Amino acid sequence: MHLYVHIPFCRQACHYCDFHFSTNTKNKRAIVEAIAREIVIRRNYLPSKELETIYFGGGTPSLLDEEELSFLMDTIHTHFQVNTDAEITLEANPDDLSREKLIQFYKAGINRLSIGIQSFHEPHLKHLNRIHDSYEARNCVKLAQEVGITNISIDLIYAIPAPDHTILQSDIQKAFELDVAHISAYCLTIEPQTAFGSWLKKKKIKPIDEEFAAQQFEILMDGLALNGYEQYEISNFARNGKYSRHNSSYWKQHHYLGVGPSAHSYNGMSREYNVSNNTQYLAAIEQDKIPSTIEILSPADQVNEYLLTGLRTKWGCEISTLNTLSDNQFELQNRAEISMMAQKGWLFIDNGTILLTQAGKLFADRVASDLFLD
Ligand code: SF4
Structure with missing residues (x-):
């Protein structure tokens, strides 16, 4: 961890x-x-x-x-x-x-x-x-x-x-x-x-x-x-x-603990956000309370986060992982979009992994958001 x-x-x-x-x-x-x-x-x-x-x-x-x-x-x-x-x-x-x-x-x-x-x-x-x-x-x-x-x-x-x-x-x-x-x-x-x-x-x-x-x-x-x-x-x-x-x-969506004011944590199921205020943080910890809000991630959230971060890396996003996270909805919903972006020269598929081309790196966030699930 x-x-x-x-x-x-x-x-x-x-x-x-x-x-x-x-x-x-x-x-x-x-x-x-x-x-x-x-x-x-x-x-x-x-x-x-x-x-x-x-x-x-x-x-x-x-x-x-x-x-x-x-x-x-x-x-x-x-x-x-x-x-x-x-x-x-x-x-x-x-x-x-x-x-x-x-x-x-x-x-x-x-x-x-x-x-x-x-x-x-x-x-x-x-x-x-x-x-x-x-x-x-x-x-x-x-x-x-x-x-x-x-x-x-x-x-x-x-x-x-x-x-x-x-x-x-x-x-x-x-x-x-x-x-x-x-x-x-x-x-x-x-x-x-x-x-x-x-x-x-x-x-x-x-x-x-x-x-x-x-x-x-x-x-x-x-x-x-x-x-x-x-x-x-x-x-x-x-x-x-x-x-x-x-x-x-x-x-790579690994799990981590974040401590201190404004730190985030992730355990695979949810994200937790500590308060971004030093005084409130101190007051809560003094009472042994964690001043955080928790966001439970839906399958679509998990797919979208993986796209947003994974596509920016040289490791890209594995289609099999995206399908597993979304009960096979990812590929079903995005086949046409993926092929259109490949034709534009923004991405390519290598061994079941979606990767950005050099040109696609200029539009990384847009490519990711166009593949988001609702
Ligand atoms: S204010 Fe400057 S030094 Fe402080 S965190 Fe921001 S960039 Fe870093």
Whole structure:
């Protein structure tokens, strides 16, 4: 099984981000204690106690101090069996990653870092309201490699408004120079509950230019492929098979427990969503209650989720699984649609599995939703 731990704090709010976090860190210690308590309360959520992956996400888990991280890791080790080859990832921001902090992470058992670099271009970092600069972005990767954390992923954002593609090309080049195992590249989106969302409403900024974004996505796919990165999921690229095992488990519909404010859990039958509010989370856990809502998944929900996540990956969606989940309705209802999309050159079937073509990757969500069951 897999464990996700949400650390809901950030130093400052990035202008594009709608994840759950607070910039007020005065409750950090109390939240860490509550998360540890939740781990204990929910240790039997899944039948297995064996952890293949642990993922500290956020927010900004690199804000955890040595004591807080050790406390969480000790709690996890006490209540679960962590496999000796478990992937243990921590999301980090470059400004937190001093040599001393990286040594603490390494000693605590973190063996993979996912670093939010986003861009190496100073004006773009300012535009996004990132707290770090380009030097910190490059230096932290080198420091991590020096202390022994070599399984490193970096995040990049594309489609940031620019006169042409030279900034993105330079960002890609700088990423290659860091020699990281994994790159996640996300298209800038403007979400309503963010600074960008509010500025868009007031017409202070323009919407994302979709044609520019599609061009940038193609530049990324081509450039990363040329440099040995395999696109194993639409936004994720790895060298030498260094896939994110944790995120791959989501895309393959494996079961996981998520703890912390706003974390999700999945047990095959239902999804459970923790409240996205630190105060309410604390109050509930103090009474040994899990502040979550549960959604029971219908067969159609399970088919649609598998399509939405599976089609984005190199593993695609097995037709036999889709048929089993839907009492054979999937193929019955979608035969004509599948053949039409194959003719358009968006997908193909290989050995009973639906896979997207390179062109289809530009329309992944649309292909999935056109195959949804009601
Ligand atoms: S992008 Fe990361 S660092 Fe920025 S506000 Fe969101 S969670 Fe925090």
